[in-house]
Amino acid sequence: MRLADRLDRVRASQTQQVLVAVERLRQQGVEVIDLGAGEPDFPTPDHVKIAAAAAIEDNFTKYTAGAGIIGLREAIATHYAERYGAAYDATGVVVTAGGKQALYNIAVALFGPGDEVITHVPGWPSIVEQVHLAGAEPVGVRTSAEEGFELRAESVLEALTPRTRGIVINSPANPTGAVMSETELHRLADGLGDRDVWVILDLCYEQLIYDDTPHNLPGVLRDRLGDRAVLVGSASKSYAMTGWRCGWLLAPVAVAEAANAVQSHSTSHATSITQHATLAALTGPQACVAAMRDEYRTRRDTLFDWMNSDARFQVVRPAGAFYLFPDVSELLSPDERRTSADLALALLNEAHVAVTPGEAFDAPGFIRVSYAASMEQLREAWTRIQQFLG
Ligand SMILES: Cc1ncc(COP(=O)(O)O)c(C=O)c1O
Structure with a gap:
């Protein structure tokens, strides 16, 4: 075969x-x-389930816009603006079937043969495989248990080559639980200067940080590298909604449109009912x-x-x-x-x-x-x- x-x-x-x-x-x-x-x-919290049942009752069971219902895109933009001061217009937000699909759309939209994409190891395997699926080459930067698996800007910068097109950072990280420090992200931004490299921040565990460490990575990234940054988030872990399949990305509008174009030819959009449930999750009691x-x-x-x-x-x-x-x-x-x-x-x-x-x-x-x-x-x-x- x-x-x-x-x-x-x-x-x-x-x-x-x-x-x-x-x-x-x-x-x-x-x-x-x-x-x-x-x-x-x-x-899944009750008020989320109730919103989903209401969506069915109200016949929100049809196709939606590819990038998602506007109310949800606005709620996602508001979440990052209020929590982190990272301002995005709703036109830069794409709702996806899980954070995994957001990362996949981005990999396909931004990377291709000949490109290198840096990520950290130990790391979540889908990041590497999505880069492969896009035809590009993943480059692993190893973090160590001795350093608490902290990602250091220096090791990322050392891995840069003329072929580097992207850096994917996951914080808090799966499987290590490590949170990248704001200082290291600033150092990374300093080292990148005006290099034409995308920085993608996978924030799927963003609401599961237990210690009182400064972790405004979205704000730092938006301020320092806004025109080259993509934020990826998900309802899965924060709201116990893994099976509903809802994630999102926030990006410069042209990138959001490209990611939406990829999605429009695969899943079209996240399930209409799930979108209403996620709207309740983000805007309801926390x-x-x-x-x-x-x-x-x-x-x-x-x-x-x-x-x-x-x-x-x-x-x-x-x-x-x-x-x-x-x-x-x-x-x-x-x-x-x-x-x-x-x-x-x-x-x-x-x-x-x-x-x-x-x-x-x-x-x-x-x-x-x-x-x-x-x-x-x-x-x-x-x-x-x-x-x-x-
Ligand atoms: C690091 C990381 N990113 C993204 C995801 C995607 O989760 P989902 O597609 O359910 O939003 C996961 C799920 O395990 C993960 O561990």
Whole structure:
């Protein structure tokens, strides 16, 4: 069978493979605790569900404008203006079927063969694969556990070549939870000068930052590199809306139009009902977001303390997102579990706890443990892991 050449370079999402393995075991009746998933365990807030039901009742069930209903585009622009002072006109906003599609539209609209796009590693694999799908070359800049996985402007600037067309930054980051500092973003802007390079900021975990660190990256980016910057956001993690599929991008109008052109020939637009639900999420009460964040913070602190007290796990306290990303090389050996993928498989099959191997994020020797699970589940999972490791 002959597939398109570009598929030679694209790997299916390994994080989704964990989901499949969990499903298979559950079908066999095994009670698996899933700390592999990258999604909130909370239900979507009630007022959002009610808005969606009303949208159906009111027959908002037809095609919408490709870039989204105007009320939602305005609400997204207002969100970034009010929170970060990053002013965008609604014409620069495109609503998408998830942050993933926003990033994909942008990759296809801005990058092509011969171009290099810098991103940080360990990182979310879709960023790299989307660059491949666009025909361009991803260039990974490694961050280190010793530095708390902080992205340094210096290492990004060192990776620049005459072929660099873009830099994709994810903050807070999946899988490390690291938040880029405003100072480093300023340094990056200083170093870029007037170079013709796009900077794309993936803010999908923007409302899940637990520590009191300055993190106005959208404001800094808009001020310093506004004509070359794209912000990407999502309702998925902030509002526990992963299945609804709603994300967005904010960009200079010509870029927004290009991204919308890409989308207009693929999915057309995000689901009409989802758009109304997301409008309610962004404009309705925000106490639900704060409550979820507080609960994630408690879980992070608890799980971190457990893990940190076991010398076999080298773990950094993450500032955001909902993952711990420990170095587990102490638990590997040439004759038993050689890799972190072997360890993750053994934890799944023998301890019945699903985690994602670091290999999925180009970081062998690590595992990603999600704390988007109840405290009881986390406690039970940690007990099972401890029993399994002996
Ligand atoms: C870093 C990062 N960016 C973007 C996304 C996209 O999420 P969604 O498409 O659900 O908005 C994810 C989802 O896991 C992610 O981890």
